[in-house]
Amino acid sequence: MSEKTVARIMKGLGLKSRTVKKYKATTNSRHNLPVYDNVLAQKFSAQAPNQVWMADITYIPTQEGWLYLASIMDLYTRKIVGWHMDKRMTKELVLEALDQAYRRQRPQGEVLHHSDRGSQYASHEYQERLKRYGMKGSMSRKGNCYDNACIESFHSVLKKELVYLETFSTRAEAKKRIFEYIACFYNGKRIHSSIGYVTPNQCERTYRKTA
DSSP states (O other): OOHHHHHHHHHHHTOOOOOOOOOOOOOOOOSOSOOOOOOSTTOOOOSSTTSEEEEEEEEEEETTEEEEEEEEEETTTOOEEEEEEESSOOHHHHHHHHHHHHHHHOOOSOEEEEEOOOHHHHSHHHHHHHHHTTEEEEEOOTTOGGGGHHHHHHHHHHHHHTGGGOOOSSHHHHHHHHHIIIIIIITTTOOBGGGTSBOHHHHHHHHHHHO
16 A cells, blocks of 8 residues: 555554664775775666676664674575674674575575665675685765665664564673574565565575575
8 A cells, every 4th residue: 555545554453663763883984995886886686696796785683782793695586695793893793694604595696785885795705605606796986875774674663563573681682683583584474576476585485496
């Protein structure tokens, strides 16, 4: 249904949308590390799974302090193929997410890996890992969030549908709920208009059956 219809129904029921209350920068592009060209260039389409992966970091508030989430999305299926959470926003955080994605997907052929210019993704260790996995790097232009819109949209949805609705006492509690949201709900139950109103898991299965 249209946005206006939703707004009218919400108004009639006395409902208000959730708004973002906090902002914490997760991208430090002020470094002297090498960066990749913006190969993706906002062409948010792929012809098959494991052709284009998009990576980003976000933050989750808990009563113990911040919890950082590094995620990797497959552009074709919109599936979150790898993720990792920790109390520190380090290069190890993103390396764990990348390793998990590679172990799960075992991509055949070159993958275009797109991220922002953050020091974690620009680190020598991360770039060496991309080479080991046979992946080609691509990075957003400095200060342009639209270049990484798909994965940033996922983090926004995660916060609106889970994080802003709950108060996490501990990081462990937040990790458990986020794992359930990604693995069970987002990948397995949440439909997406961009992939024909099916779930990421369904999209992946359908492709493998017809490939």
